[in-house]
Amino acid sequence: MRGSPWRASRERVRDRQVKREAVIRAAAHAFNRKGYHNTSLDDIAAALRVSKPTVYYYVSNKEQLLFECFVAGIEPIRTAFRNARSQKAPARERLRTVLGHYGQAVASEFGWCMVRAEDQDLSPAMSAHIKSLKSEIDQGIRRLLREGRSRRIDPPVRSEDDCFRARRLAQLDRALVSRESIHDRRRDRRRLHHRF
Incomplete structure (x- = not known):
């Protein structure tokens, strides 16, 4: 007797998801290198060595691709917030963890x-x-800041620390906009990880 058709179906779903993620990653790379308006779906298809209709199989248009890239970047931060809500750690530690994930996502x-x-x-x-x-x-960040300030048992969340983190994240944002090399971004990511 042959294997279950449902298992084959699950494998097809997983395979489709892997290919869809590859399309999204290729789009993120192209948008980062050339900008959104200077990137076409033909560019993304060429980078993947597939036809343009293949790209359309996974996304409906370039705008959806940009949105999917945005969601792929922001989802680790949202996950960090969900995890922070369930932790018993002081707000300061949870904030540090979330900001670390934020910095990694931006980089x-x-x-x-x-x-x-x-x-x-x-x-x-x-x-x-x-x-x-x-x-x-x-x-979410504001909520953790308020919680850290309102609880007496937490070490105070000082505004200088908040300002430092905000400045550092702004620096990472500027680095992305100026398109620093991947090596420089990895270095910044390592530095950010050690700071938090």
Whole structure:
């Protein structure tokens, strides 16, 4: 008797997901290198050595690709917030962990998309969705700051520390916009990891 058809179906789903992630990674790399408006779906297809219709099989258009890159970059930060909510650690430690994930995400291959996605000429619905996700991250950081300041048992969350982290993250943002080399970004990511 042959194997279960459901197992083959699960393998096809997993295989499709792997290929879809490859399309999203190729798009992130192209957007980072050439910018959103200077990148075509033909460029992404050529980088993957597939046809343009193959790219369309995984995403409906370039705008969706930019959004998927944004989500791929921001999801580790959202996961860090979910984990922070379930931890018993002081707010300061949870904030440090979340900001570390934020810095790593901005320095990742999806960083340009995270930083610049909102600045592109996107549809109103897509812009609103991106702004909503960015607001979720902003509110999460503010919530941890308030919690750290309000609990007496936590070491105080000093505004100097907050300012340092904000300055450091802004530096990483500028580094992405100026398209520093991958080597420099990896160095910044290691430095950021050691700071937090």
